[in-house]
Amino acid sequence: MDKKGFLIEKAVLELVLTIIGILLILSVMVYAFGLVSTAQVKRNAQTSLDILESRANSLQEGKKVVAKLPGLCKGGEDKSCDWFIAGWSKTEKDIPEQHLLKNVVCVCKGQYEDSFLRARACQNIDSCREIKEASSIIIQKTSFKEFMTDNEGRAIPSFKDYPVIGFESNLIQVEINKSNGVVSFKKV
Secondary structure (H helix, E strand, C coil): CHHHHHHHHHHHHHHHHHHHHHHHHHHHHHHHHHHHHHHHHHHHHHHHHHHHHHHHHHCCCCCEEEEEECCCCCCCCCCCCCEEEEEECCCCCCCCHHHCCCCEEEEEECCCCCHHHHHHHCCCHHHEEECCCCCEEEECCEEEEEEEECCCCCEEEEEEEECCEECCCCCEEEEEEEECCEEEEEEC
């Protein structure tokens, strides 16, 4: 009886240790995958910024071009994407400090609901590029679906416009237009 009890305890202990080992391996794999996917999103953001900069700087007066940019957000029903395209003209007062006296287009991650939050999200020196051949920059306003709460606590959808272009999980198209020195960006 003692020997059987010892063997059962040993088998249970081995099973528990095996399960713990498997869980540790799985958690390390999930963590590593998260790091890889985060690095890929950052590379896609830099690629998007490279495309926007090169297309805008090479655009001739009176012309327009469509830039195709990779998605930066999770797929599915997750609507919490916080990657966006913003831009500032050198004369604007709320431009991120690192980009004063420059016309810039930026690909940023953060909140965009007001000008201070947008500028703060784009503070990273690598998140913006100068558009040298522009007298000013315009980002066409995009409508975003938001939910307000009524007096009874029910969510009511509403739309708000912000001067940003939001990224999605799939490819987005941005039209870049140059007219009278003004370079404008709008989602197609």
